[in-house]
Amino acid sequence: MFINSGCFGAKTREILHVPLKTKKMANQTGGSIGTGNLNMLKLRIYVMAEPHTRNDNMSTVVYDKTNDAIKSIFFPPKLRETFEKGAFLMVHASNVGAESIRISENSRVFQIASFELDDGGKVHNYLNPPEKTVEETLQTPVKTHISVKGILRKSSDLIESPNSRRKELILESMEGTSKIVCKLWGNCALFDVPPQDSIITLTGMDVTSWRGEISLNSSVLTELKETDEDGTFEGEIEAVNFSENYSYVIVNSRTFKMPTKTAIQIFGGKKFKDSITIKGMSKGTTITHVTFIKVSDIDFPLRYQLVTRDISNIPGRLLFKNKVPAGCQKLREIKTQHFYG
Numbered sequence: 001m002f003i004n005s006g007c008f009g010a011k012t013r014e015i016l017h018v019p020l021k022t023k024k025m026a027n028q029t030g031g032s033i034g035t036g037n038l039n040m041l042k043l044r045i046y047v048m049a050e051p052h053t054r055n056d057n058m059s060t061v062v063y064d065k066t067n068d069a070i071k072s073i074f075f076p077p078k079l080r081e082t083f084e085k086g087a088f089l090m091v092h093a094s095n096v097g098a099e100s101i102r103i104s105e106n107s108r109v110f111q112i113a114s115f116e117l118d119d120g121g122k123v124h125n126y127l128n129p130p131e132k133t134v135e136e137t138l139q140t141p142v143k144t145h146i147s148v149k150g151i152l153r154k155s156s157d158l159i160e161s162p163n164s165r166r167k168e169l170i171l172e173s174m175e176g177t178s179k180i181v182c183k184l185w186g187n188c189a190l191f192d193v194p195p196q197d198s199i200i201t202l203t204g205m206d207v208t209s210w211r212g213e214i215s216l217n218s219s220v221l222t223e224l225k226e227t228d229e230d231g232t233f234e235g236e237i238e239a240v241n242f243s244e245n246y247s248y249v250i251v252n253s254r255t256f257k258m259p260t261k262t263a264i265q266i267f268g269g270k271k272f273k274d275s276i277t278i279k280g281m282s283k284g285t286t287i288t289h290v291t292f293i294k295v296s297d298i299d300f301p302l303r304y305q306l307v308t309r310d311i312s313n314i315p316g317r318l319l320f321k322n323k324v325p326a327g328c329q330k331l332r333e334i335k336t337q338h339f340y341g
Contacts, residue, residue, distance in 0.1 A: 140214070166186075236275070
């Protein structure tokens with residue numbers, strides 16, 4: 001649940017006096033103020049998400065009211081209940097960067113009254129990131145917080161090291177033209193991943209660059225959702241890939257999956273033939289019904305319903321439940337019933 005700007009009560013103001021020496025050190029370290037004899041900074045924050053375990057610490061994401069920025073915050077496990085989602089806190093921190101805050105064992109954390117989130121929409125936009133395609137994601141600047149939708153082509157096993165655990169997913173664009181690596185870290189690595197070739201949406205991902213290539217890292221807000229969208233398709237089959245159980249066809253630059261037995265019936269064997277147009281319905285990228293087939297210049301509408309038994313050994317003619325239309329006698333038999341019925 002996000003909180004809209006201006007929905008809370010009394011406004012408060014706090015003026016922080018930071019020594020000039022501290023300011024200079026912060027500028028030299030990219031905004032990070034280290035430990036030592038420096039005065040602790042007092043920051044008012046709003047906790048935007050439930051904490052996750054991060055190595056030996058906990059982490060979550062907060063809105064830093066004092067600096068008007070969204071940052072990651074790291075803190076000891078003993079403060080887990082204090083940093084609950086929706087909490088308004090004041091923290092005394094000596095390690096504050098442009099993108100993160102680190103709370104030590106000796107830092108003080110105070111519960112405070114709610115304050116106005118006069119953030120220009122930062123919190124709302126972060127909690128509701130825009131959904132992008134794989135192609136759009138590859139053109140998105142690093143450090144952008146987004147959601148991405150694509151076809152799950154590969155999922156790694158759990159990768160563990162002394163300091164981290166992750167799982168890597170490869171998402172392919174709906175058109176089958178681009179791929180991106182999505183890394184699920186920490187708690188996210190334990191997500192139940194759907195089967196290969198499922199359409200999924202990963203929400204709350206952060207765009208990063210690894211070895212010169214754009215990839216995505218999970219955040220404490222990341223969720224994995226499987227998408228089973230009913231859709232339609234129509235067009236000439238541009239290409240086919242025959243595999244043992246399922247095969248893939250490209251129709252209007254979109255890649256669809258179907259049982260290999262059905263693909264063999266459509267092509268009359270395991271060899272591509274051009275000038276075959278199909279129309280039908282799909283769930284995600286899996287073809288569930290074929291409602292129209294055109295081979296060369298001969299139309300084959302659904303009203304001439306085909307038999308559903310295995311007819312792969314009957315070459316050279318069509319078997320219909322009703323009268324065979326003129327001009328179709330030489331078409332090979334093609335199964336068009338529900339493929340999983």
